[in-house]
Amino acid sequence: MNGKIGVFDSGYGGLTVFKEIIKELPQYDYVYLGDNARAPYGSRSFETVYKFTLECVQLLFDMECPLVILACNTASAKALRTIQQKDLPKIAPNNRVLGVIRPTTEVIGNYSHTKHIGIFATEGTVKSESYLIEIQKFFPELNVVQQACPMWVPLIENNEHLSEGADYFVQKYMQSLLKQDAQIDTILLACTHYPLILPKLKQYIPDHIQIVSQEKIVAKSLKEYLQRHPEIESKIGKRGNRFFYTTAEADWFNEKAELFYGEKINAKKISK
Numbered sequence: 001m002n003g004k005i006g007v008f009d010s011g012y013g014g015l016t017v018f019k020e021i022i023k024e025l026p027q028y029d030y031v032y033l034g035d036n037a038r039a040p041y042g043s044r045s046f047e048t049v050y051k052f053t054l055e056c057v058q059l060l061f062d063m064e065c066p067l068v069i070l071a072c073n074t075a076s077a078k079a080l081r082t083i084q085q086k087d088l089p090k091i092a093p094n095n096r097v098l099g100v101i102r103p104t105t106e107v108i109g110n111y112s113h114t115k116h117i118g119i120f121a122t123e124g125t126v127k128s129e130s131y132l133i134e135i136q137k138f139f140p141e142l143n144v145v146q147q148a149c150p151m152w153v154p155l156i157e158n159n160e161h162l163s164e165g166a167d168y169f170v171q172k173y174m175q176s177l178l179k180q181d182a183q184i185d186t187i188l189l190a191c192t193h194y195p196l197i198l199p200k201l202k203q204y205i206p207d208h209i210q211i212v213s214q215e216k217i218v219a220k221s222l223k224e225y226l227q228r229h230p231e232i233e234s235k236i237g238k239r240g241n242r243f244f245y246t247t248a249e250a251d252w253f254n255e256k257a258e259l260f261y262g263e264k265i266n267a268k269k270i271s272k
């Protein structure tokens with residue numbers, strides 16, 4: 001068995017999810033791919049995010065990944081459905097591509113007592129309304145408001161997210177979200193980069209509000225998926241190998257990736 005689980009993100013953010021996936025499922029072989037040369041995806045059009053994501057999914061298929069996880073909310077919001085419905089049947093009918101929005105929306109309603117939640121995400125994810133649509137299916141009684149945080153990914157990618165300069169944009173987006181609904185008791189971080197800004201968020205968040213980050217939810221859901229789908233699980237190698245690729249310069253990637261992954265990474269550059 002040479003199959004691997006592919007984990008994809010526009011750049012570094014998916015490493016926060018990957019870290020939790022390997023804690024939950026250390027035995028499998030994995031390939032992580034960050035499209036750093038073309039990140040961030042957050043403010044790009046539907047067509048562009050779809051095109052870039054499909055190209056990267058194809059690269060992962062070429063690297064023998066019968067299962068690819070889009071560990072990126074923006075790609076999950078803008079590209080996943082089309083890839084699943086239109087492309088997969090043509091290019092790789094036996095392969096599977098999963099996202100991070102579905103597993104998160106299946107459980108998010110269980111966290112809130114007031115049934116009022118807020119979502120922080122990229123502009124692309126907010127505009128797609130994917131969270132609103134999916135949450136409505138599982139928790140129709142839930143009141144959901146969203147806030148786009150376009151400055152957070154650049155702050156995080158430049159390692160400025162815990163600097164004094166970040167306070168302004170943390171307070172600004174927090175105030176805009178809470179102004180929309182005073183009854184919020186739960187805030188979801190719906191961007192895989194945002195767990196890094198959590199320490200700063202905690203300085204400003206009112207005590208009665210909890211923050212939910214999705215990495216553990218996604219990892220647990222992947223474990224359950226593999227249990228339900230032995231036809232996919234049986235294709236994945238179980239030697240604990242982890243390969244990392246970036247579409248940008250490997251040295252840059254390796255330096256910053258440690259922030260997200262918590263350990264040193266030795267990635268290779270792959271051309272897109």
Ligand code: DGL
Nearest residue numbers: 013040041042073074192
């Ligand atoms: N990590 C991506 C997400 O979860 C966002 C980063 C980007 O804008 O490329 O939405």
